[in-house]
Amino acid sequence: MGVERGKELVIKSVGDMHAFAASVVSVFSGGGVLLLSGDLGTGKTTFVQGLARALGVKEDVSSPTFTIISEYGCDGRYGIDILVHIDLYRLDGDEVGKEGAVREALKLAGEEKRLTAIEWAEKLGDLQPVGAENISFAHGSQPGDRVVILK
Numbered sequence: 001m002g003v004e005r006g007k008e009l010v011i012k013s014v015g016d017m018h019a020f021a022a023s024v025v026s027v028f029s030g031g032g033v034l035l036l037s038g039d040l041g042t043g044k045t046t047f048v049q050g051l052a053r054a055l056g057v058k059e060d061v062s063s064p065t066f067t068i069i070s071e072y073g074c075d076g077r078y079g080i081d082i083l084v085h086i087d088l089y090r091l092d093g094d095e096v097g098k099e100g101a102v103r104e105a106l107k108l109a110g111e112e113k114r115l116t117a118i119e120w121a122e123k124l125g126d127l128q129p130v131g132a133e134n135i136s137f138a139h140g141s142q143p144g145d146r147v148v149i150l151k
Contacts, residue, residue: 003027003150011146017043018099020148021050024135025115029078033129035121038137040089043146044119047137048085051117055080063087063119069101074115081113088120096123 003023011017033126035049036044052061056124068091072083086105088096096102109116109129112113121128134151 005150007149009022009148010140011043011117011148012144014046017046017146017148018050021047021053024150025051025054025078025080028115028133029080030108030116031080031112031133032116033132034115034117035124035132035134036117036137037134038120039139042137042139043148045087047135047148048083048117048119050075051115052083052085055083055115059082061085063089063121067089068099069105072137075086079113080115082115084114084116086116086118088118091120091123093123093125096125097127 009020036047038044049061052072054077056077057072059072061072061143066088070085071098074080074083084105086102091099106127106129108114110131118124136149136151138147140147
């Protein structure tokens with residue numbers, strides 16, 4: 001499954017979402033920041049699980065909604081040693097900048113060999129890291145379909 005900027009891609013299964021994530025990580029090897037936006041249930045966490053699988057993470061990856069941030073050791077594939085998963089769902093926009101763990105993670109985001117994926121990235125406002133890549137997620141026209149766009 002290829003990655004093409006600005007093109008809508010219809011995802012029909014978890015396997016397809018994982019394949020899309022693997023193709024994204026291959027393009028952004030060495031690290032970076034992925035800003036994930038979209039409604040509840042559109043596949044953002046499933047996408048991060050696909051990133052983790054592609055990066056050789058051994059642990060189960062779930063949404064860190066209550067912990068906000070989870071870090072996972074990777075096996076060095078694509079030049080990435082750490083996957084950081086941030087979920088801003090339970091924070092209001094004003095709270096994001098006040099949350100110490102989020103501020104610290106944003107300072108480290110973009111460091112070499114570190115891939116940071118931020119769910120509900122629209123809540124970052126002006127705090128969005130420079131050079132971050134945006135991926136939007138939406139429900140598709142058919143039940144179970146998801147539409148993703150790398151902007």
